[in-house]
Amino acid sequence: MNTRSRDPDLVLTGQPGYGPRAEGRALVSQHGFSARYDLNRERGVFSRKEHDLFGESVVGVILIAPVSKGGIATSWMLREMASRGVAPLGIILHSTNPVIVQGAILAGVPIMQGLLPPAHQVVRTGDWVRMDPQQGTVGLWR
Amino acid sequence: MPVRSAHVAADAEALRDDGIEFMSHLSSLGARCAIPTTTNPRSVDFERAAEVGQRPIWTERERGIVDAFDRMGARRCDSCINYQTVDNPVYGEHLAWGDTGTVIYANSVAGARSNFEAGPAAVAASITGRVPRYGFHLPEHRRATVRVEVKDRPSQRSDWGALGCLIGRRVNDYWKVPALVGDGLRPSADDLKQLGAAMASYGSVGMFHLVGVTPEARTEAEAFGGIEPVERFVVNPGDIAGVYGGFQADVEKPDLVVFSAPQLSLAELAELASLFDGNTVSPVTRVYVTTSAMVKAEAERLGYARSIEKSGARLLTGVCFYLMAPHELAETFGYRTLVTDSAKLANIIAGYGFDPVFRPTSVCVEAAVTGRIPW
Known part of the structure; x- marks a missing residue:
């Protein structure tokens, strides 16, 4: 999809995030996200059976979820996944904990939080999104 | 700073x-x-x-x-x-x-x-x-924001893990601080360890208050610092039992029984030693217990390690089970059903493709010895 040819269908706004601009297909969860709790990291695929994205791949998508989950390990894991090219292009959460923010920054994966309207409520899997962490905006095309 | x-x-x-x-x-x-x-x-x-x-x-x-x-x-x-x-x-x-x-x-x-x-x-x-x-x-982030009225009664250590699971799932936000309010809640240090570890695991919660027990909550008023809770809920009688009930295996045989996450204290090892003493682990299952080097040394000196190892269970040092590349162990040995008294481990291990069964400590030991998950 050529997103430059027209204005976005919707713009989400909020506080600035971290990292460079990124755009890609959205993968949207209504559950939380933790690399250790949810992923097969060899392949970047959701391996937790009860997760609503079970079997889906985070590789090359903008991952959107309401909240970051659980433990400390995601901080190392995002960087390791990025080193093998199996990390998401960007992460948009409604509420974060320090772990995922520290991990995303170390990995060079752009991350944003607290947008209005909440990204996980309005973006659908397959939508094209462009995140601009410096401006605190996310454009959505569908 | x-x-x-x-x-x-x-x-x-x-x-x-x-x-x-x-x-x-x-x-x-x-x-x-x-x-x-x-x-x-x-x-x-x-x-x-x-x-x-x-x-x-x-x-x-x-x-x-x-x-x-x-x-x-x-x-x-x-x-x-x-x-x-x-x-x-x-x-x-x-x-x-x-x-x-x-x-x-x-x-x-x-x-x-x-x-x-x-x-x-x-x-x-x-x-x-x-x-x-x-x-x-910062003090302003430490005040309670969620009021949890605990009407159920935890009666053993894993019940505190179950309570942490209930509260973590519900709060589910690093920036919210639950305050637990209830009569007769008198946890031990190990109970609080299970409660906190589960709350952090299920809900990414970084702090809680237990009114009348934890130091910044001598009273409910102190816990909330004069501000109204943004959310309230009740843990009703039967809710803790419901947490165990939420973990059901589709087979009776436990491939693994694991006591870990967090590592066991000396008191927890003492309890396990008395439960395993004189029993033998079933040949159909493997049992792992994890602790720290310091606790292991004391457990050896006091004979707890021997009682545990003699049963066939293995006491590992300096590890936690979910860090042990469990997906590879599952692949190598065909492990799938994992029984544990740690609510935290039951949560995390599902990400590695296991079917977790969370049960009280004594039930886990029974499963280990009989080779059958009793309920």
Whole structure:
């Protein structure tokens, strides 16, 4: 999809995030996200059976979820996944904990939080999104 | 702001080759711990990795990490119960701890002050002796915001884990602080450890208050600091039983029975030793128990380790089960059904493709001995 040819269908706004601009297909969860709790990291695929994205791949998508989950390990894991090219292009959460923010920054994966309207409520899997962490905006095309 | 100590979670299962190179590089540049620094569990018990059936690569990777921390001058305790053993947190002091279970305990039970400092951030804090001033370092973020009326009664240690699971699932936000209110809630240190570890695991919660027990909640008014709760809910009689009921295996045979996450204290090992004493683990299952080197030494001196090992269960040191590349163990040995008395482990291990069954400690021991999950 050529997103430059027209204005976005919707713009989400909020506080600035971290990292460079990124755009890609959205993968949207209504559950939380933790690399250790949810992923097969060899392949970047959701391996937790009860997760609503079970079997889906985070590789090359903008991952959107309401909240970051659980433990400390995601901080190392995002960087390791990025080193093998199996990390998401960007992460948009409604509420974060320090772990995922520290991990995303170390990995060079752009991350944003607290947008209005909440990204996980309005973006659908397959939508094209462009995140601009410096401006605190996310454009959505569908 | 300055912090007194750092606790670093940096196991091979999380770091893999990229993270190990990162740590080796830092230490070879001359990075040194500027403050007392403890380490979280590793992926292998160096003396028993082969017996467990882990690939040698995990031992090699852990040696690389251990070398880096030794060069930096860390107190390498390889334990997630530093707060019960080698670094007791003190009221009001500022810390840079990783491992969510250690942080929630330090904040809630001791009244010390730390955020979830992820591995790399705790390493940075160790080198600089400082962290950004935010989150739980600030009094305004430590006040309770969610009122939890506990009408159910936890009667054994794993019930506290179940309660933590219920509250974590419901609160599900690092920036919310639940205050538990209820008559007759008198937990032990190990009960609070299970409660906190589960709350942090299921809900990324970094701090809680238990009114009348934890130091910043002598009264409900003190816990909330004069501000109305943004949310209220009740844990009703039967809710704790419902947590166990939510974990059902589709087979009766436990492939694994695991006592871990957090590592067991001396008191927990004493209980396990008395339950396993004179019993033999069923040939259809394997049993792993994890603790720290310090606790293991005491357990050996007091005979607990012998009672546990004699049954056929294996007492591992310096590890936690979910760090042991469990997906590879599952593949190698065909493990699927895992029975545990840790609500936290039951949560995490599902991410590695296991079917977890969370049960009270005595039921887990029964499953281990009979080779059949009783309920």
